[in-house]
Amino acid sequence: MNRTKEAFKAFVGVKRTNEYLESNVKKDVSRYGLNITEFAVLELLYNKGDQPIQHIKNRILIASSSTTYVVDKLVDKGYVDRRPDTNDRRISYAFLTEKGRELMVEIFPPHAELIKELFEELTDEELAAFRKTLKKISVKRAQTN
Amino acid sequence: MNRTKEAFKAFVGVKRTNEYLESNVKKDVSRYGLNITEFAVLELLYNKGDQPIQHIKNRILIASSSTTYVVDKLVDKGYVDRRPDTNDRRISYAFLTEKGRELMVEIFPPHAELIKELFEELTDEELAAFRKTLKKISVKRAQTN
DNA sequence: TAAAATTATCTCGAAACTGAAATAATTTGG
DNA sequence: CCAAATTATTTCAGTTTCGAGATAATTTTA
Numbered sequence: 001m002n003r004t005k006e007a008f009k010a011f012v013g014v015k016r017t018n019e020y021l022e023s024n025v026k027k028d029v030s031r032y033g034l035n036i037t038e039f040a041v042l043e044l045l046y047n048k049g050d051q052p053i054q055h056i057k058n059r060i061l062i063a064s065s066s067t068t069y070v071v072d073k074l075v076d077k078g079y080v081d082r083r084p085d086t087n088d089r090r091i092s093y094a095f096l097t098e099k100g101r102e103l104m105v106e107i108f109p110p111h112a113e114l115i116k117e118l119f120e121e122l123t124d125e126e127l128a129a130f131r132k133t134l135k136k137i138s139v140k141r142a143q144t145n
Numbered sequence: 146m147n148r149t150k151e152a153f154k155a156f157v158g159v160k161r162t163n164e165y166l167e168s169n170v171k172k173d174v175s176r177y178g179l180n181i182t183e184f185a186v187l188e189l190l191y192n193k194g195d196q197p198i199q200h201i202k203n204r205i206l207i208a209s210s211s212t213t214y215v216v217d218k219l220v221d222k223g224y225v226d227r228r229p230d231t232n233d234r235r236i237s238y239a240f241l242t243e244k245g246r247e248l249m250v251e252i253f254p255p256h257a258e259l260i261k262e263l264f265e266e267l268t269d270e271e272l273a274a275f276r277k278t279l280k281k282i283s284v285k286r287a288q289t290n
Numbered sequence: 291t292a293a294a295a296t297t298a299t300c301t302c303g304a305a306a307c308t309g310a311a312a313t314a315a316t317t318t319g320g
Numbered sequence: 321c322c323a324a325a326t327t328a329t330t331t332c333a334g335t336t337t338c339g340a341g342a343t344a345a346t347t348t349t350a
Contacts, residue, residue: 197328198328198329198330199327199328199329202328202329209328209329209330210329210330210331210332212329213329213330213331233327233328234328235327235328235329236327236328236329237328237329
C-alpha cells in the first residue's frame with residue numbers, strides 16, 4: 001500500500017483511538033457530575049499544583065475563552081477558586097478548594113487504574129514505542145488562539 | 146517508571162497528537178469554509194459512495210443528532226443531498242451533489258498530501274507498527290448513543 | 291520614558307455537539 | 321399475525337467550545 005493511504009489510515013486510527021479512550025474516561029468521570037475538560041483541569045491542579053489560567057489553556061488544549069468557562073464551572077461547583085498573582089496583576093491562579101482536593105483524593109486513584117487498563121493489551125515495549133512515536137509526530141506543537 | 150504512569154502519559158500523548166493532527170487539518174479545510182466534521186462527511190461520501198445517515202454516524206463517531214445537524218449544514222451549502230431508501234423507508238441516504246463532487250475533486254488530493262506530510266517523520270516500519278498498536282488499543286470499540 | 295507591542299484574561303454572540311425523547315418504519319417472537 | 325422490541329432519523333433544549341474583540345497590565349524599543 002502506498003504511503004499516502006497508510007498515513008490516512010493512521011490519521012483515522014488516532015482519531016478513533018482518542019475517541020475510544022475519551023468515551024471510557026467520560027463514562028468514568030460523569031459519575032461525579034464532571035465532563036472530560038473539567039476533570040482534566042482538576043487533574044492538572046491536583047497533580048501539578050496551582051496554575052495560571054494561561055497554563056491550563058496550554059496544557060489541556062482549549063481556547064482561552066473556553067478556559068474561563070470551565071474554570072467558572074468548577075468555581076460554581078465549589079471545587080476550584082481563583083487567586084490573583086501578587087507580582088503580575090494580569091495573571092490569575094486557579095487552585096483546588098478543600099472540597100476539590102477531597103474529591104480528587106477519592107476519584108483520582110481509580111481513574112488512573114482505569115487508564116492503565118485501557119492500555120493493558122500492550123506489552124511494556126509496545127507501550128514505550130507507542131509513546132515515542134506519538135511524540136515524534138507531534139513534536140513541534142501547533143498553537144491555538 | 147511504573148505502568149500506571151506510562152499509560153497515563155500515553156493517554157495524554159494520544160490526546161495531544163490527535164489535537165495536533167486535527168488543528169492542521171482544520172487549518173486546511175477552513176479555507177473552503179468547512180469544519181473537520183463536514184469535511185469528514187464529504188470525504189466519506191467521496192471515497193465510499195452514498196451512505197445511510199446511520200453509517201455516517203458510525204464512521205465519523207458523532208451522535209445521531211449531530212449527524213442530522215452536519216448533513217443539514219452540507220445540504221444548505223449545496224454539497225450534499227438526501228435520498229430515501231426505496232426498500233426501507235426509515236433509511237435516508239446522503240450523497241454528493243455535482244457541486245460537492247467538484248469541490249472534492251479539487252480539494253481531496255492536496256488534503257491527502259497534507260496528511261501524508263504530517264506523518265513524514267516516521268519510517269515505514271514505524272508507521273506500520275503505530276497503526277497496529279492503535280488498532281490493538283481500540284479493537285472492541287465503544288458505542289455512543 | 292512614552293508609545294507600541296505583547297501578554298493574560300474575560301465578554302459576547304454564534305457555532306458545534308449532545309442526550310433524551312418523539313416519530314415513523316421494520317422486525318421479531320409468542 | 322399482532323403486540324412488543326428494535327432500528328433510523330429527527331426535534332428540541334441545553335451544554336460546550338470557539339473566534340473576535342475588549343480590557344487591563346506588563347514589557348519592549350526607539
